[in-house]
Amino acid sequence: MSELRVFNAPPLSLATAHLLNVAITLGYVLPLYFTKFMRLFVPAKVNGARPAAYWRDDPAVIKTRLASASLSTAAACYVMYTVISEAWDGTNPDIWESVRIRLGFTAHLDRQGVLVYLVTPLLFLGPLYGHYLGFDLPFMKRWSFKEKVVGTLSSWMGFRNYVVGPLTEELVWRSCIVAAYHLAGASNKYIIFVSPISFGAAHLHHGWETYVRFGRNSQAIQRAFISTLFQFTYTTLFGFHCAFLFLRSGSVFPPIAAHIFCNIMGVPQLGEELRWYPYRRTQIVLMYVGGIIAYVFTMSRWTLGESSLFGFAEKHRCW
Template identity: 30%
Template sequence: MAVIVFEHASWQAVLLCLLFAVIYVGSLYVWAGSTEKNRDHPDVIRKRFVSITVVSVVVPVLVWLAGRSSESKQAHTLWEWLGLRFLGFLPAFIIPLILTMVLFMGPLALHYMDGIFRLYLEPRYWVNCIKNMIWVRNHIVAPFSEEFIFRACMLPLLVPAIGESAAMILCPLFFGVAHFHHLIERIIHEQCEIKQAVQKSMFQFFYTTVFGIYSAFLFLRTGHLIAPVIAHAFCNHMGFPAFNEVMGYPQTIRRRLAMFFVLGLVLWIMVLFPLTYPALYANDVYVL
């Protein structure tokens, strides 16, 4: 495959990324009666799987069309720009997962205290998960499709236009704003008051944007799509840290759990850059 570069003004790159976000979210609502059923309804999930599959084919084509053939050192194949490479794949799969688990040391300690870890040793648990369409959506389809569109397809356009650091901050905003479509579902299906629905959506915007920055960082440092995908899947599994659960334990245990929360954050900060050193992943595409 020919190597390409992306040379756009910053406003052009931003508009293209906005187009990708609109296409992604819009595809969820193209079906007749798409707002009549809850997002967890099997029919809705199946139809959205189809939509996302189509979008995941169309958007990379648009990315390719936005590129220009070049023989410069900054040129790479479309697959390399999208983070779809074999070289460095294994460390990109394992190390970011370990890194994210370090960050979630506190919630993982809570899981241990609650006995949830025992479930993971049961083969039937995983069989039931694969059969559950909501689980498949949250742990496979959503992490892959969202990271593919909002990271792998956007960052190749943004990085040459505004630089790695600025792109790492701007790109997650599209991701965070895209989640505002849940506002409609909260009002229609969850019967939330408008004020409460807006508050929930604002909170979701905040933490999805923060995660998006981390995810974009992983993509740029490793040059692999699998790195943010696996981190995204793990975060979806863990959910937002349940800090309030800590207060339900005796004081001695609360102190230990609090220590794990703090220790996880401190260790994550310490090892974040060493464990994402680009050379570990044969990353010569992005140089953040």
């Protein structure tokens, strides 16, 4: 990173980074409810009949929300471009290069740059073994390219879950928000364990959707609370993981790949797999444990790119 001009002192205050975090998060979430095609609701009866409700998986809702998320992401990137430009106050002749690197728009094609993409799959060694037992991995007999790839990506749900969702969310919460905290001089630990909280909080609105969809009663409240708490927990933990990958590699592409992979895999189903394959219980457990061990080992060895602006060594602590 010797070619990248850096600041001698943090150009932003931590309070400003917090404000940018809140503003960018709200700028992504709130527009999702601007029109009736974005909100989830049960329409009133017309002539004694109730029209179909709009839910989050309705194509009309998905298409409108994808457009909203894309515009919000572009706006967030522009905001950070403006912040970085104003921080230099016209003294940096290569603002685009500075913005590109700080937002992680870099691709490292060396050995270390490839290994970082394997860390997340190693964590899912147990679930992958479960798919193997079910002959459901690529090119096995229960896997179909036409169904799993073409069919999925040609649907609006698949396009949302595996393309636009991961891409926009990582650009917002990793590229933009992490860059803001780094410019404020926040430590790497602070960035990893604090900045993703807003990522988890950005999923809290699903609680309202659950409440509306399941009847707006006490049972719906209970269901919404449990599902929202669970979703907030695992999305925040996932945010820790992606923030770590971003800081270590200096690139947003490993977090995007990890996001897509995790969306494909879903939440691990250890209990279900133990019931489905009782003759392989020991092997399943060992693969889950082995995946965790491999993850711990590789996270510290396969992720740190020498060219990362955000390197963990003190000699790399620059703004």
